[in-house]
Amino acid sequence: MVPLLQDRRARVSSVSGASVLRVGGRELRPTAVFDSYWRFAAARQAVYTARLEGRGQPWTDDPILSRYRFTNCFRAADRVSQVLIADVIYRGSQQWEEVFFRTLLFKVFNKASTWGLLEDALGAIRWDSYDYRSYDAVLSSAFARGERLYSAAYIVPPPQLGEERKHRNHLRLLEMMMVAGAPGRVLAAPTMRDAYEVLLAFPAIGPFLAYQYLIDLNYAAQMPFSEMDFVVPGPGAKDGIRKCFGRSADGIEADVIRYMADSQEEHFSRLGLSFGGLKGRRLQLIDCQNLFCEVDKYARVAHPEIAGISGRSRIKQAYRKDAAPITAWFPPKWGLNPVH
Template identity: 60%
Template sequence: MTSDTPAAVTTVSESIPDVTIAGRRLRPTAVFDTYWRFAAARQATYFARLNGDQAPADDPILASHRFTNCYRAADRVSQYAIHDVGYQGSQYPDDVVFRILLFKFFNKIDTWRLLEDQFGSIAWASWQPGLARAVLDAAWKAGRKLYSPAYVIPPPQLGGRRKHHDHLLLAETMISHGLPQRLRRAKSLAEVFQQLRQYPGIGDFLAYQFTIDLNYSSVLDFSENQFVVAGPGARDGIRKCFGTGASGIEAAVISYMTDTQEEHFARLGLRFDYLGGRRLHLIDCQNLFCEVDKYARVAHPDVPGISGRTRIKQQYRQSSEPMPAPWFPPKWGITDAVKAQAAALKTATTQS
């Protein structure tokens, strides 16, 4: 799977027949097999980087461009949100939900650190709205970027002079209106999503992302396999894997990938190092569709998506900060297993 030979790859998968999903018969394209090969290669890259090694050199696309991890919770920003935001400080629901939403509206570690420098441990009871606005105003005037470029956070248009004023106000409003208590009473992940979806500036994509981040915390504990929403990138990846026939049944397609993952890794003879023994969940398979959409722009330029994008914008640059030790929600019980797994893979690589 290299960028040198995409034209030689047929646009129809030769290794798997039609599949039936949600009552529709779909014909997988060559990108379908690339999905699984990409996942295996990206997971190997994750463990290599965790062990301080360079990215594997046998895939020039992976080596040259930035892709998220197979497991969303393993991404650098997600790791920070889980460990440094969600599980540091008070575990009172108002405080946990406020910290997570406040962080996610900007999705940028540097912005969070700016606020922590002023407030120390951030808690709802000691929050000072005027001070928070002054801190971010000063940073903005100094030319600092407050928002992550990972995805667009639309302005909620609450009347503030600047976008970050409105996001601070929205986070404050959500807590003061009792959102944490309503989330605690929710009976499903879908209900959490619906609670978030009702707020201005929060569409389907953000509501689902925030739902997953809140579910990492001590406030919620639903299975990530209960519910999924396909974002724009995932819909592009699904189109490239299954063609136009998958339009409108994207959630069912993601469920199919989650349910059959072992079958397809085995069918293609791929080794996939499950994260501490944890299978890919719906959110992970959804994210992988986003990443294979980008990957296929180079590897399969002849397979069309929805957006028509043809380039991968973000180049891979090694971070100046070392990867932190892996740390996952304690309720998952996999942190020690992942550390041991990484150590075993490093030993195996050294001995080979």
């Protein structure tokens, strides 16, 4: 088990090892939350490893980590991402247009049960046999039964494309993207930022969603980008960065995230923390971005005196044990999966 919380004096004094950081042309003075970022990452990854190895509880000495729900350090290791990678992207036709269609259809809802509804009713999910009325009938029927179609993980605003229901407008949006040649344009983009701009141009896909969708598409074999190429800080990450560095980091959040990714070994070592990564894979930009979101939540309890941007003071989601075994199957191009 990896203990995370220490007494407050120890947390504050430990920051002296990195009292001033130079990032994005500015001098940043870390708060106590900065060291909690690294301790949280080490402790959360230790929990993930213990669960993956089938060890019994308790997995951590940290009462906050034990009581509340936090996502994994590595985005690709979370349950929804695992379903997306194994059951959506790499199952079915590997023609790029079909992979793009399946990925975006899944991610619009971001809920495995909604994907299961569609597969059970329609069979193989394919763009070349797509029929709006059939897909709408399945989703509308589930909606009428009171089933939740969308994940609560993050807000997916509905595009205004002439339909009455949110899910219908999202089906129309996906049709629009396919007809407009978005799959080919994303794949042909010379840089990750250019691919992001393709997605950003469509209705109701703002900066946060465009980046998240691109990360999901980039799990596919055809996509050439590194997760170290480009990052877009989301609202939760900006809150976490504010708590780690104060207002001095406003406007240079992407530089801060890159600093965290580039310097991770230095700070794990400085704090005497063991962090083996994801089967040796280092934290990537997307993972450091997500960790800022999680540390923002963590700090609401661990460091209530340090303010973020949103002013939120509670962690809403309590930890609930999930009896289903966790999986660990990643994009084959990463070279992390067992060789049979």
